[in-house]
Amino acid sequence: MSINEIAKHLKVSKSTVSLVINGKAEQGRISKALAKRIMDYVEEIGYKPNALAKSLATGKSRTIGLIVENIGDSFFGPIALYIEENLRPYGYQVFYSSTFGEPEIANEILNTMLEKKVEGIILSPTLGQEEQIHYIIKKKTPLVIFDRRVVGLKTNYVGTDNYTASKKAVQHLLDKGYSSIAMVTIDSPQPQMQDRLRGYLEVVEQHGSSPRVLKLPFRTEKIKDSSTVQEFFQQHPDIDALYFSTNYLCVKTLKILNTQFPTSTFGIVAFDDHELFELINPTITCIRQPLEAIAKEIVQTIIRQLKHAEADFVETIIPSELIIRRSSEK
Amino acid sequence: MSINEIAKHLKVSKSTVSLVINGKAEQGRISKALAKRIMDYVEEIGYKPNALAKSLATGKSRTIGLIVENIGDSFFGPIALYIEENLRPYGYQVFYSSTFGEPEIANEILNTMLEKKVEGIILSPTLGQEEQIHYIIKKKTPLVIFDRRVVGLKTNYVGTDNYTASKKAVQHLLDKGYSSIAMVTIDSPQPQMQDRLRGYLEVVEQHGSSPRVLKLPFRTEKIKDSSTVQEFFQQHPDIDALYFSTNYLCVKTLKILNTQFPTSTFGIVAFDDHELFELINPTITCIRQPLEAIAKEIVQTIIRQLKHAEADFVETIIPSELIIRRSSEK
DNA sequence: TTAAGTTGCAAAACCGGTTTTGCAACAATT
DNA sequence: AATTGTTGCAAAACCGGTTTTGCAACTTAA
Numbered sequence: 001m002s003i004n005e006i007a008k009h010l011k012v013s014k015s016t017v018s019l020v021i022n023g024k025a026e027q028g029r030i031s032k033a034l035a036k037r038i039m040d041y042v043e044e045i046g047y048k049p050n051a052l053a054k055s056l057a058t059g060k061s062r063t064i065g066l067i068v069e070n071i072g073d074s075f076f077g078p079i080a081l082y083i084e085e086n087l088r089p090y091g092y093q094v095f096y097s098s099t100f101g102e103p104e105i106a107n108e109i110l111n112t113m114l115e116k117k118v119e120g121i122i123l124s125p126t127l128g129q130e131e132q133i134h135y136i137i138k139k140k141t142p143l144v145i146f147d148r149r150v151v152g153l154k155t156n157y158v159g160t161d162n163y164t165a166s167k168k169a170v171q172h173l174l175d176k177g178y179s180s181i182a183m184v185t186i187d188s189p190q191p192q193m194q195d196r197l198r199g200y201l202e203v204v205e206q207h208g209s210s211p212r213v214l215k216l217p218f219r220t221e222k223i224k225d226s227s228t229v230q231e232f233f234q235q236h237p238d239i240d241a242l243y244f245s246t247n248y249l250c251v252k253t254l255k256i257l258n259t260q261f262p263t264s265t266f267g268i269v270a271f272d273d274h275e276l277f278e279l280i281n282p283t284i285t286c287i288r289q290p291l292e293a294i295a296k297e298i299v300q301t302i303i304r305q306l307k308h309a310e311a312d313f314v315e316t317i318i319p320s321e322l323i324i325r326r327s328s329e330k
Numbered sequence: 331m332s333i334n335e336i337a338k339h340l341k342v343s344k345s346t347v348s349l350v351i352n353g354k355a356e357q358g359r360i361s362k363a364l365a366k367r368i369m370d371y372v373e374e375i376g377y378k379p380n381a382l383a384k385s386l387a388t389g390k391s392r393t394i395g396l397i398v399e400n401i402g403d404s405f406f407g408p409i410a411l412y413i414e415e416n417l418r419p420y421g422y423q424v425f426y427s428s429t430f431g432e433p434e435i436a437n438e439i440l441n442t443m444l445e446k447k448v449e450g451i452i453l454s455p456t457l458g459q460e461e462q463i464h465y466i467i468k469k470k471t472p473l474v475i476f477d478r479r480v481v482g483l484k485t486n487y488v489g490t491d492n493y494t495a496s497k498k499a500v501q502h503l504l505d506k507g508y509s510s511i512a513m514v515t516i517d518s519p520q521p522q523m524q525d526r527l528r529g530y531l532e533v534v535e536q537h538g539s540s541p542r543v544l545k546l547p548f549r550t551e552k553i554k555d556s557s558t559v560q561e562f563f564q565q566h567p568d569i570d571a572l573y574f575s576t577n578y579l580c581v582k583t584l585k586i587l588n589t590q591f592p593t594s595t596f597g598i599v600a601f602d603d604h605e606l607f608e609l610i611n612p613t614i615t616c617i618r619q620p621l622e623a624i625a626k627e628i629v630q631t632i633i634r635q636l637k638h639a640e641a642d643f644v645e646t647i648i649p650s651e652l653i654i655r656r657s658s659e660k
Numbered sequence: 661t662t663a664a665g666t667t668g669c670a671a672a673a674c675c676g677g678t679t680t681t682g683c684a685a686c687a688a689t690t
Numbered sequence: 691a692a693t694t695g696t697t698g699c700a701a702a703a704c705c706g707g708t709t710t711t712g713c714a715a716c717t718t719a720a
Binding site: 012013014015016019028029030031034053055056057058059 | 666667668669670671672674675676677
Binding site: 048049050051052053055056061063070071072073074077078079080081082084085088093094095096097098100105109111112114115116117251254255274275276278279280281 | 403412414425427581584605
């Protein structure tokens with residue numbers, strides 16, 4: 001049922017129907033009587049306007065694109081949930097996609113989203129998207145980057161204080177009396193990972209001990225082969241504490257170590273909290289990013305841009321919290 | 331840049347441009363020379379068609395709606411990921427939304443998706459959506475229901491064998507020598523939960539022992555207050571094994587019990603696997619739904635419907651696997 | 661009584677595409 | 691030379707809406 005058919009059936013013009021449906025009867029000077037007749041019929045048949053046509057005519061799609069690396073992940077999943085929840089009151093729906101860390105997929109996704117006329121984009125970028133992001137900015141499409149920054153690009157950004165939090169974590173281990181702290185991270189130039197690494201290196205150097213960094217492959221499926229991990233520990237038998245740059249690295253590594261080493265003797269801190277950190281023995285100390293606060297800030301930022309596109313770029317850093325559990329007690 | 335502007339700039343008609351862009355130059359009998367001139371210009375300016383207008387004209391949106399309870403969940407998140415991954419090769423994008431288990435939100439979401447002309451809907455329904463689902467079926471919009479069935483409704487459905495798997499789990503505990511098995515479940519009439527309960531009751535009765543069922547509130551945030559759980563165990567001191575109807579119930583309950591009971595003496599099986607089940611002590615035996623297989627089947631089913639809308643409804647049951655870990659050893 | 665203002669709606673233009681039809685201009689046939 | 695057939699593209703109709711403009715018919719004021 002289209003607006004044309006309604007108009008035909010009621011023997012009025014479709015402009016009249018449109019005005020009435022959108023509550024602009026007054027403005028279009030439609031008589032109350034006719035307005036009621038139209039509304040009654042519309043309700044009777046349960047008319048639902050075609051949002052595509054509407055968007056085409058108005059230029060507003062009421063849709064936001066959300067692009068993350070992996071919606072099944074324990075960081076992005078909840079973030080996506082909170083973003084959606086906070087966006088709903090504003091009348092926006094979410095188009096989402098996972099990039100699997102592949103810039104080609106990411107760019108393809110971005111393209112189709114733009115073609116579908118999303119009004120704004122929330123993006124956790126992969127490396128290799130710089131050009132596309134430039135393009136979005138040039139087009140003045142509202143954009144919020146989160147989690148990982150794009151180096152050398154001025155955009156709206158919401159993220160946590162990776163560098164500072166990392167320092168805090170390592171310092172915490174030192175304070176607890178651990179002296180040879182190794183960092184386990186992924187082999188990736190992602191800025192947030194680099195920041196975490198930088199924080200580690202700085203504290204360790206200040207302390208006068210030598211850094212020990214284990215870089216695992218980006219694709220975590222490959223970690224199953226435990227030899228790299230074992231070698232690392234054999235080469236550095238002095239290690240007495242581990243700092244993980246992500247929660248899943250911690251989980252994966254512990255799975256490997258659990259079967260072979262007495263992990264309970266290591267001091268452990270991980271970046272990002274995880275459901276199981278409260279449950280395993282020992283419970284795991286971590287740096288917790290406040291997911292809900294981050295999501296809220298992302299939404300606020302995109303809404304601000306949607307309201308006045310010329311708004312200045314804002315970078316919001318939301319501090320993470322060190323959650324101290326047993327794994328960092330000696 | 332619209333197709334009109336391209337046409338104007340090249341001094342040709344927009345129909346010609348459209349035909350060329352869509353590779354129908356032949357069919358429209360456009361000369362090779364002109365076709366090339368158009369293509370060159372299109373590439374030069376990096377023209378991107380407006381997908382809204384395209385969809386309006388063609389009636390195809392190349393979009394599928396995915397509605398789940400909570401995209402941040404360890405079941406729905408990965409399922410969503412795999413659905414998206416399997417749908418991409420067919421050229422479909424995914425519109426997703428979380429219902430938070432609220433039928434009003436669910437129905438609102440469904441409405442806007444239909445207004446946005448999604449070509450198909452993948453839905454894990456909440457209770458109270460029966461009417462809407464009927465409406466979708468009547469409209470012949472391709473639909474796949476998953477995870478939880480809608481009672482008394484013939485639709486495409488993909489899910490696991492809740493009843494059988496549940497029996498297998500309980501039988502396993504009996505086989506291992508546990509004699510008083512309690513079931514912890516949520517207080518919800520969701521069919522899949524009822525099926526799991528039915529399986530439990532049947533096996534326990536056959537065995538001749540008396541069923542002990544702890545129903546926790548649906549909104550799991552409320553479980554933090556541990557008194558209900560404690561009372562239950564005090565009332566039934568004979569319990570020597572626990573069967574959880576979901577993984578998160580198991581996690582939540584263990585958190586409570588860990589601080590108060592020596593859980594390692596209980597036999598434990600949970601429905602749905604969880605990342606941490608391999609890591610905690612003891613590792614947790616569970617019933618694992620094959621997420622990827624389920625997602626693939628969902629996609630196959632929706633694609634089948636998209637190809638010929640008149641296809642018969644198909645119910646696919648994908649068996650779950652019992653993953654035996656230490657928590658069920660005596 | 662006539663000019664000016666209102667009222668109430670229809671008509672038309674537009675959003676950006678797709679697809680069918682129409683029609684010149686040229687070529688081929690008889 | 692007249693008829694018929696192609697070729698190559700333009701024009702128009704359509705998808706389903708929104709919004710501006712136009713215009714009768716009726717009021718009001720002078």
